[in-house]
Amino acid sequence: MASETYAPRELMVSAAAAEIEDGDTAFVGMRLPLIAFQLAVSTHAPDSMAVYESGVVRDGPADGFIHTMCDLPNLNHAVSTTGMIDIMSRLQRGDVDVGFLGGAEVDRYGNLNTTRVRAGDEEIRLPGSGGACDIACMAGRTVLLMPHESRRFVEEVNYVTSPGHADDGSGRGNHPAPGGGPDALVTSKATFGFADGELFLRSVHPGVDREAMLADFPWTVRTAPEIGEGPVTTTPEPTDEELELIRTFDPDGFWT
Amino acid sequence: MSTEPSETLSDAVSRIPSGSSVATGLALEHAIPFAAGHELVRQGTDDLTLIGPISDLLFDQLIGCGAVSRVRAAWVGNVSAGTGYRFREAVENDGIDVENHSNFSVALALRAGALGVPYLPTRSLLGSDVFAESDLFERGTDPFGGEEVALVPAIEPDWTIVHAQRASPEGDVHLWGNTGIVDPAVGAAENVLVTAEEVVEPAVIHSDPSRTAITREQVSAVVECPWGAHPSPVAGHYNRDNEYYLRYHGATDTQAAFDEWAGEWVYGVEDREEYMGLVDADLSITEPTVAAEVRYGQ
Numbered sequence: 001m002a003s004e005t006y007a008p009r010e011l012m013v014s015a016a017a018a019e020i021e022d023g024d025t026a027f028v029g030m031r032l033p034l035i036a037f038q039l040a041v042s043t044h045a046p047d048s049m050a051v052y053e054s055g056v057v058r059d060g061p062a063d064g065f066i067h068t069m070c071d072l073p074n075l076n077h078a079v080s081t082t083g084m085i086d087i088m089s090r091l092q093r094g095d096v097d098v099g100f101l102g103g104a105e106v107d108r109y110g111n112l113n114t115t116r117v118r119a120g121d122e123e124i125r126l127p128g129s130g131g132a133c134d135i136a137c138m139a140g141r142t143v144l145l146m147p148h149e150s151r152r153f154v155e156e157v158n159y160v161t162s163p164g165h166a167d168d169g170s171g172r173g174n175h176p177a178p179g180g181g182p183d184a185l186v187t188s189k190a191t192f193g194f195a196d197g198e199l200f201l202r203s204v205h206p207g208v209d210r211e212a213m214l215a216d217f218p219w220t221v222r223t224a225p226e227i228g229e230g231p232v233t234t235t236p237e238p239t240d241e242e243l244e245l246i247r248t249f250d251p252d253g254f255w256t
Numbered sequence: 257m258s259t260e261p262s263e264t265l266s267d268a269v270s271r272i273p274s275g276s277s278v279a280t281g282l283a284l285e286h287a288i289p290f291a292a293g294h295e296l297v298r299q300g301t302d303d304l305t306l307i308g309p310i311s312d313l314l315f316d317q318l319i320g321c322g323a324v325s326r327v328r329a330a331w332v333g334n335v336s337a338g339t340g341y342r343f344r345e346a347v348e349n350d351g352i353d354v355e356n357h358s359n360f361s362v363a364l365a366l367r368a369g370a371l372g373v374p375y376l377p378t379r380s381l382l383g384s385d386v387f388a389e390s391d392l393f394e395r396g397t398d399p400f401g402g403e404e405v406a407l408v409p410a411i412e413p414d415w416t417i418v419h420a421q422r423a424s425p426e427g428d429v430h431l432w433g434n435t436g437i438v439d440p441a442v443g444a445a446e447n448v449l450v451t452a453e454e455v456v457e458p459a460v461i462h463s464d465p466s467r468t469a470i471t472r473e474q475v476s477a478v479v480e481c482p483w484g485a486h487p488s489p490v491a492g493h494y495n496r497d498n499e500y501y502l503r504y505h506g507a508t509d510t511q512a513a514f515d516e517w518a519g520e521w522v523y524g525v526e527d528r529e530e531y532m533g534l535v536d537a538d539l540s541i542t543e544p545t546v547a548a549e550v551r552y553g554q
Contacts, residue, residue, distance in 0.1 A: 053284070054283065067496060081433050127339065
């Protein structure tokens with residue numbers, strides 16, 4: 001339990017870090033996962049490794065703030081700085097345990113859209129896949145991170161940049177990719193798991209009104225007890241140690 | 257094509273004609289050849305097809321300058337801030353043609369080009385709209401094991417532009433730090449332009465051959481260009497200019513605002529030396545790491 005206040009995104013980083021198990025190889029991309037890996041490897045997962053699609057392999061935190069995976073503190077004292085095909089080959093062989101993904105839209109099966117969204121009559125172009133499609137197809141499991149905003153939760157994403165689970169309970173039956181698909185969704189208000197390919201509520205962040213939070217979804221979200229996954233819990237607050245580390249890795253709170 | 261050692265950047269870039277396909281920004285956020293990109297637009301080179309994985313700003317700038325007809329890439333924007341407004345507006349107004357890729361599909365397309373094979377298979381893409389909406393990729397079946405795979409056809413750029421730490425006048429190049437898809441893009445290209453922080457004696461290259469990323473027969477032009485990747489970082493030379501990316505995001509949300517920005521940072525300077533007069537951030541390496549000695553010998 002934290003003895004001081006924390007930002008919602010600091011809790012998201014803590015919750016995302018908890019998804020990395022000790023010994024995991026984690027595929028890390030942009031934004032909050034950059035901080036989450038550093039937190040995990042500094043606390044409960046000292047034997048985890050991070051691979052970055054730019055070609056970086058790390059076994060510890062960067063000694064300095066990073067905007068991107070290629071900032072010099074992330075290259076300095078890395079285990080390896082190589083190329084993308086080396087990293088993507090590990091992913092394609094099935095050697096990456098967990099990958100992180102974000103999205104402008106997500107549906108109940110964990111399909112993600114980072115390519116183009118509709119706003120009324122307008123279509124808004126977003127930056128695109130980057131490596132997200134590859135991670136979604138081929139990581140052992142994926143963890144989705146996004147701000148909790150109702151416009152992001154949709155019945156059907158406008159564009160499947162990163163495929164999730166099949167809509168008929170057949171797991172990854174919608175395509176033959178080797179990865180296990182979405183395993184968790186962490187928003188700024190709650191965490192969710194996936195069972196039979198569909199999202200369910202796992203925990204609610206401290207101080208969040210559960211019913212109002214669930215009303216942000218256009219469908220009735222299943223909850224853990226409804227599918228025999230135990231009670232809906234309260235998401236653990238970041239500990240003092242975690243907060244200190246997060247603020248070391250992101251001293252000006254740029255990402256958090 | 258023979259190498260013309262240590263040309264000026266202006267001369268080297270003048271060899272890239274309008275209408276060319278150009279792969280660049282290949283090390284992702286690291287060592288992006290911004291100087292060469294800006295020189296392209298100063299010379300009025302346009303109708304370009306840009307090829308790349310994640311482009312951290314350079315593609316957005318070239319699009320804003322009206323130099324681009326087509327983009328074949330996985331991601332175009334600003335890694336610090338998200339949206340690249342010039343890319344976004346160009347797509348929304350049908351100003352450019354976009355071929356959506358994933359990072360791995362661009363990498364494999366260039367690898368196929370480098371290998372001299374027509375396509376490569378992958379277990380990625382299937383199930384996504386990157387695949388489903390594409391005219392490029394095909395579905396295939398592994399003739400040995402029967403697995404369904406996506407087939408990615410080769411891409412062979414007319415030009416690949418790379419920024420590196422050092423090169424000999426002959427065109428042998430040392431590049432370190434992460435390299436993204438530099439290697440396949442160099443192998444697939446018809447011509448390669450290298451900008452380097454330093455042009456060095458050939459003996460420097462020969463002293464550490466395992467660090468040689470590109471050899472001369474692949475290279476059409478070598479240019480010494482200190483700070484040629486600013487605002488992106490270059491391992492051992494300078495850090496990323498994070499504030500630049502944030503200021504750019506705030507200053508380019510309309511075409512008129514972008515034009516004002518480009519008037520100062522691209523068209524308002526003659527060369528990289530004058531450009532660096534605009535940069536006030538201290539990007540110096542404060543904690544140099546010197547690699548353990550590597551011995552070859554005989």
